[in-house]
Amino acid sequence: MADEHICAADDIGEMEARGYVGRVDGMQRNIFAVRQDGALHLYLNRCPHAGALLDHIQGQFFTPDGGFLRCGMHGAIFRIESGECIDGPCEGAKLTPLAFEERAGEIYLTGTTAE
Numbered sequence: 001m002a003d004e005h006i007c008a009a010d011d012i013g014e015m016e017a018r019g020y021v022g023r024v025d026g027m028q029r030n031i032f033a034v035r036q037d038g039a040l041h042l043y044l045n046r047c048p049h050a051g052a053l054l055d056h057i058q059g060q061f062f063t064p065d066g067g068f069l070r071c072g073m074h075g076a077i078f079r080i081e082s083g084e085c086i087d088g089p090c091e092g093a094k095l096t097p098l099a100f101e102e103r104a105g106e107i108y109l110t111g112t113t114a115e
């Protein structure tokens with residue numbers, strides 16, 4: 001199956017995150033893209049604690065200081081670059097990273113998780 005266009009790379013600025021819907025392992029899933037130190041990361045928008053969208057309030061993915069991702073449901077805190085939960089009810093668990101490619105300034109999901 002062809003890679004799925006998600007967004008332009010420029011749509012995600014430094015320390016910005018945006019939610020999308022994309023096909024992962026054959027199913028439409030909520031996903032999000034986040035950029036830190038120039039590097040783009042795509043994850044399933046699904047908290048490993050109880051499966052909530054991280055942006056319980058749509059579009060709010062970060063801790064108030066902006067340094068980490070935060071699940072709005074019960075407050076789990078995640079490293080942006082690895083998806084590792086470092087505080088909260090699922091400490092030690094990880095967000096699910098997604099495989100993607102950047103081609104000519106556009107971001108394409110390749111349709112699978114990255115692990």
Ligand code: FES
Pocket residue numbers: 047048049050051052071072073074075076088089090
């Ligand atoms: S669902 Fe995310 S911390 Fe509980």
